[in-house]
Amino acid sequence: MAAACARTFCNVSRLVYKTLPCRPDNGVVFSTRIYLQTQGNTYGTMGKRFRPKHLQFRPNLRRGGQALGCAFLIGGGFGLYHTINFTFQRHLAKESKVPDLNLTLYQYKTCPFCSKVRVFLDYHGLPYEIVEVNPVMRQEINWSTYRKVPILMVNGTTQLNDSSVIISTLMTYLISKEKTIPQIVACYPEMKAKSDSGKEVTEYGNKYWVMVDDAESGMLYPAKDSRKEEIKWRKWADDWLVHLISPNVYRTPMESLASFDYIVSEGKFGTFEGFFAKYFGAAAMWIISKRLKNRHNLQDDVRQDLYKAVNKWVAAIGKKQFMGGDNPNLADLAVFGVLRVMEGLQAFNDMMENTKVKKWYRSMEDAVHQN
Template sequence: MAAACARTLGKVGRLVLETPACRTANSYAVVPKITLNASRRAYGTGAGGFRSKPFFTTQLRSARVLGCAFLLGGGLGLYQTLKLTLERHLAEEEANTSGSSAGLKLTLYQYKTCPFCSKVRAFLDYHGLPYEIVEVNPVMRKEIKWSTYRKVPILMVNESVQLNDSSVIISTLKTLLVSREKTIPQVLDCYPEMKSVNDSGKEVTEFNNKYWIMVAGAEEEALYPEKGSRKEEIKWRRWADDWLVHLISPNVYRTAGEALSSFDYIVREGKFSTFEGFFAKYVGAGAMWLISKRLKNKHNLQNDVRLDLYKAVNDWVAAIGKQRKFMGGDEPNLADLAVFGVLRVMEGLQAFEDMMENTKVKPWYRRMEKATHHKEAQQ
């Protein structure tokens, strides 16, 4: 654009030089001045014969003024053009970085021990997307007081676009990674928010299509080369949210001792004041131990909830099979990342150790650790 403006300015200059006034002034430059010794004035011929006004000098000055006016106008035009071009370029850059996966500034509002937040972190780590973490105080939640959506995780994109719900966050970002021509608003339109009332009479928010990656045609074939792999991924992502995640609390709070150990871990890893930490560790542990009994009945779990955890994990391993490293094949897919994210929150607790010892999940889990850590190191 700047080069085009310079060319235009050059043409204006040439036009100025080709005006009659300029041609006369140029002719004057090669004709010797006629002077009278008595007056020492320059004279020119005009309609009235000899006259005392310096005609050629007047024409030359007029041409110079006209040329300067054109040059000044052209310079101002060039400045305005460059200014508008720069502003447009910056606007386009901002729109591109806000609308595609490149150059995104991501801020994750989370509880570290929340399985849904852990799912999002697993996705971001595996795909090498840099992000900042804001640990939310689970008591006051002042860190998200600006949001009408009062749950975590919340992912802020470029400090302007808010993504809610772990599965919507993952599906949105994956769509952007695969289809870079789409913008975030375009993708979010595919996951409409729906409000309903649950069996307890509480209003809940759900998102339609949240397990779908919004690609088709060649993009779909590249992402899901195996027949049925898309349906399989959706099935197990939903399973992780609807079943596996509900096995975590009954298992980590199974006994009073396990509940106390779990809350000790939660307080250490979370964001609590001294008083809140003490209260959460002892009062919260007792409360969750009692609540875990209700959860066991609510989800129709066995008396020994470990057995349900073992069965769920072995069902997952069986679905992967012996011929694949991951459900996604040689690389994890979104179902792998979801299940890994959910199970990871039990690390360091007795439930996790028992699961690793009494199921077939360990080889797959170690491969997932290596895959996510390897990608994270490349950020």
């Protein structure tokens, strides 16, 4: 389609540019009838020809034909660029090797990290199966030494851990024409370390990098510093934004109870587990949220930290529709995935009413759900 658009713009430009300019002494307004013939499919027509259009030239525009031709060339160039860029980013999932992917996501529905992965998969049109994990027993992932979610199994053989590693791996796979999933996973080495409390933690190297060559990078990140900005905000979503969710959804006893009512209704709980989780879990998380507030140095009114973070994100986007420009990039998808888990709760409603995020958020909903 991009090629057809390019041919059409060139034909219009050439025909208009060759049109004789109006002379000052010609008092008659004339029109030039233009027919465009294209090869193969013709877009937006009833047959092989576009419907005739009349381009009128006023007698006081001496070189109007040449100017209009140049305008078509410039406009065609911009249009072709955005068409190619849009096609490249939004239809990667239709590449020939993508149907070979058999994806199974092990998740908690209300987990922000799991939500990030689902948003990425939905946006790129990748089909996947979901296995909802019981958060108490976690029997569904007994086969794994890695005991957190999300876990993504690819073709039943390759296990991907950590939401950001999953997203970077799949994005690399969609773009690269040569690398396999196991080859790409090797680019994100697992590293063991100890936290300040002495607990062993697992981290992954390079997890915010999409492993593409220079040519592919130029297509994926056409704007200056766009790759750097994407990495910066993906990391911000993991290191800061996600830690604002629990203190806000469990801010008061009533909010905590409402949150656990949603968690139980959407999660995989037995009857007794659901009752226990709803009431005892809500009380426990309300207490824990106070500790989280102190751990992350949040204000007494944790809503203000949420508002500040969200407005900071919107300010960074500026006048663009998305952080990625005309289309969401991985940072857009990550932030949207984190915020989306609050939908239906008081914290989400307050955020939409008291910040400037609504326009971007609704645009993200449309972008993700179009596939």
